[in-house]
Amino acid sequence: MTPPLASVALFFFVAVTAAVAKTDRADVEALNVLFTSMNKPSKLDGWKADGGDPCDDDDEWKGIECSGSSVTEIDLSGLDLTGSLGYQLSGLKSVTKFDVSGNKLSGEIPYALPPNLVKLNLQGNAFTGGVPYSISQMSDLETLNVANNHLSGQLTDMFSHLPKLSKVDLSSNRFSGNLPQSFQYLSGLKTLNLEGNQFSGHIDILAKLDLDDLNLQNNKFTGWIPSKLKDIDSLKTDGNQWSSGSAPPGMMKGSSAGSSSSGGSDSGINGFAIGALVIAVLLVAVILLSVLARKRSSPVSSHYYMDESGRTSSVEMQSLEKSTSMDCKTPPAVPRKSMNDNEFENKLNNSRRILDPISMVSYSSSDLQAATSSWHSSRLIGQGTIGRVYKAKYAGGQVLAVKKCDPLSFSGSSDFMEIVNGISKLRHPSICEIVGYCSEPGLYMMVYEYQMNGSLYEFLHLSDDYSRPLTWDTRVRIALGIAQALEYLHETCSPPVIHKNVKSSNVLLDADLNPHLGDCGLAFFYDDPNESLGPGYSAPECARPSGYTMKSDVYSFAVVMLELLTGRKAYDSSKPKTQQSLVKFVTPQLHDMDALGELADPGLHGLYPPKSLSRYADVIARCVQADPEFRPSMSEVSQELTGCVQRSDSDRRMGGGLYSASQRSDMSDW
Template structure:
């Protein structure tokens, strides 16, 4: 055969073999694998798009499936994260015996993990994190090929599965975090000799860390945070020669930090805040050339701070706040060339900011609040040299010094400046006008005086200004009505490192202790408690982004401008205690977000608006004026037209004549009475003994006003008096404040026998005579129920009205859901349900069993307090007003909080039991979602929690509203049922809402759903 014939034969053979070759490249998946995937699919509540039960379908082409052609089309990868899968995990997946990767993370799969899943010989990566799996990890585990195992963020419980390493020694990544594993860490993890990352945080682990963990020489990251681990931190940590990051925060470790970190040549991050460490910073840390972040906040460390910055060449973030460090502020910190974030607040330093800080060019965030510093002038001269300084907090230092007015001071990049609560004297200096980048300025609680400079309105980015509690005079600069950031918004403040808590919040007191994250601040103009005069400018209506506008306790005059109704984002407007005249503009009814409005003690007259939010404001917001309104102050007493200045001048002579006549008549009457007394005196001798009871009555009245009335009649405290309460609260020291509500501040007090109580110091005029006050609080004391905060006693002394309550160890539900950083993760679904059930029982008692019946009128998460066992107790009930027995509504003193107020309260001044039910429904949504009822920092479509939840429910997206810390963790039916109950409570028609008795019944029945 010739050459051409040979080539022809080759071509023909190629054509004949081509279909067979192509088929080998497109083999359908193995029948065994197809069967396993079908059963997996059958256990899901929804079929995956593109997956089918057709036996002729090629599963290798399904989404998330990867097959390996050389091994006859066997499935080697099943990767379906974030697909909203729900249902159970079928043990049929063990039939995929060639599977190397299984990733079903971030779904809603539930129930227990199949035993067969832990016996797959070729499985290398298993990721089931962020699902709803429950139960125990199987005792028998054999995953010889496993390299990465992640079951974090589920509801797995029992002992920590340290036995996982017996037959899976090659594992390199293991995460068991955010579950409910409890008890001691048993030995066994040390057998995972290849382990590089181990995460056990946010469980319920106790005891000490087993030594075999410190034998993992390949370990790079170890997370043990948010447990109850204790004892001393083992020096065996030195064996972790490759360790990069260690997080042991929020545990109970004690003793000194072991001085072994010099053995860790790659170590960069130590997060050990919120423990009980004592002693000093170990030398191996203070000389570490590799450490980038050092967080030892909130311990009991002491001594002087020494860091060898010549060696610490990579240190970027330093947080040593809330310890017991003494001596001077360390002067060598500028030598840490990479150091940007420094928090040294709340220590016991002495002296002043060192001169060396002039060379601190890397510094960006600095907090030295409450550090006993002096010489503010020197501090500012030095810190202005920090050319990258962005935020500076110096609160509670420099007592009774003068705010420097050095024209040469200049902070080029400063965005945040807080020098509050320092009792500083002087005026606002001109050098502040040169800080063009300033966004937040707080000089509150000082003794500053003089006029407010017009250039305060020239800041392009200023959105938060607090100059309250000073002695400023003159008019409010009109330029403040032109602040661009309050007109157009676009506020963006750079955030420091997530591990750096930069504390700051508007001062509620001169101690300035209530701080929060900077970027959560509401746009604010706070000028209250000064001596400002002149008008409230109509142009303030331009500030459409302003949320807090507080001008109380000044000498402002003129009318309340109608234009304020254009401040569409306003939530707080306080104009009380001024000299304002005219009427309250009805246009303010359009401020739909307004939750606090106060114009008390001005010279206003006329009718109080009744639309919008106005029906929710208490009478105390309007007292001290000549105002009237439906169901408030009687308009019959104010029917005469308010006297204008012109009319006043016309009647001047008449008024003078009347005054003279009254004086003459009074003098004549006094003279006649005097003659009558003389005659009576002659007829009757005076018995001196008969005068004594009058004197004794006065003394008794004064004494009784100082005594504390305790309803339980504790014998040991029968002579407890106001002095004891003053001593128990350290004279109502701000450090003892544990709550602040619409009725006043709440202080922690310790009685002589050590018993803790909560003392509410009512704010403002109680509006009642002593006898009425006694009668009302005694009626409140009779409200006794396990889910109420018990009113144990009261005291009246001069103008003070004090209520004594049981002390709740765990604070409020609001604190755990919205304030405490790790609060939501610590509130399990079981705990949240128990809180809802308890609060409902307390409310039902107030509505139906208590005599007289009590309408709460301010149900919200901050009024649900938690004892040491997280049992719910309703607080602040009945303080608005008691209603008569068996009445179903009350028409005076409507109160409430934005986000919790039922819609009908804006239409008629009628507060009802069904209004309380509505507010309770909002609390249920908070428990389910972990979100606040109103969040002005979010986009408009998601600001209102109720509207958002209802919209998601209509779109069948209920699962997306639930707090990821709790959703589906074995309790999906229960949570969906609670959502239904909440929506019934939130019905716009009060008649459709359930009674509190129904609520208690339904909530108690919810737990039976988990067994259905």
């Protein structure tokens, strides 16, 4: 009887301990993960990798301040800490100050930061990647300091809703590209330090700010410095490529603010005129060549042409499963651009035939084990039907995603390589690209590009409004990207490829919130789509596994569209019974504009063009029809969503911008 009694006693001890703990459990768990991610440093007195009570006076943790049962401040500056920040900081909902400056922390700045920060200081570490988009939702943020790291890339437009932000320090990194247009909305900004980066373009946007301290030194800025900036108390502009000719009205010459000179007063004007003439000549030449090319070229078979006007109807077929004879036409590689880029849909519609497969890297298991910290739980980023997915990080800064497959899923290395070779032929900007593999006895792994913003499911559902900084335009573009990936699989690959696992957790978002559909080419493993998809995504015909067709993918895609529209999960057992299935709850209301306004994600704050919302809902209604024969093909869906994006862009260019729900009655002609 002793062991059972001991077990009961232990249970009650744990229960009582949890009941009397002073600190909120979510805060404790977040700090446990942070401690482990920083390699459990001994200098953090009181910290634990599991449990603890940091807000209890008898269990004081170094650098932690509390108010009641909530952690409110974390100050770990200058402690020579190593490791990373982990993945669970978003659980610290009461933390207003987070300071880990002056350490040796590395890796990417996690998307999951404390959501209600007032002061964020990550200065003087070795962080890589970019500034996470989650910062865009920190409406109380006053100080943002990421100086002296290894951050790079172009800043995303994330500053539209940060009215309290007064100090921004991005100095001594590797940022590049133009300044984001959303800088103009930083009405409270007083200090901006951009020194020591590779920013380029003009700085006109800064003239809209009421700055006291501006440091632009040692970048690649061009043009003239706005005259309004002369009134700034502290202005530093050396080390750029300012124009030296006569400044336009309202500007002052860069040389008068410490900029370099490169010629006489007329050289800038003459250079501009010559440049304009050259551009005009080139434009005429391009137009003439384009006309001649169209006249000389023969019609392209719709089987090989991805433009929306030349689609063939979809051919229903059984799943490709384990075929290596796929012949997929591949769009040319395009640079990753922000979802706000007006040419997004045009880039994705261009394609050409490429027969050579992607060159993949063969990784050793020991190499991948080292890059994932021996498959540490802190590196686990997902789990699917055939295995777990880990984040692999290399000393040079490269980050990859490794799908560690269940060895029982394959009959041997030849079986595994057959699958991998098939996946390598799937090449589309909105499909997760496989870049390598590991095939050793009993060890089978697939290596993919890593997408820093995680899955769409996490973005929409895990942290309430904080995790959904998605404008209506961005949501439509995400839906469009997924649609075009499925269109490519269904109608461009020969034979067609059925996905069988379309859901928001399989849509990954990169740094600019571009979507990438995962698990493509793995349909062989989804014998029962109901089981792999989970509740809420399966079409009615999936009650019979053999009944799954391409039109079943269309249904599942529509459920993802519903998630983007409503912010709700595909199936939520915490809701009243009539609302648990998203499709069953929303479908009857898709043609009721007033009901749609109520169903729209609160994270949108009512900001959407009502006509676009209605058109979007119409697409969903067609895709979730009970009879698969009546559902549209993915090329039809892509075309309709492309139209939505183009209309939105056209509306914005006309000065319309986004409209709130209260303005619907004024937009009936849109």
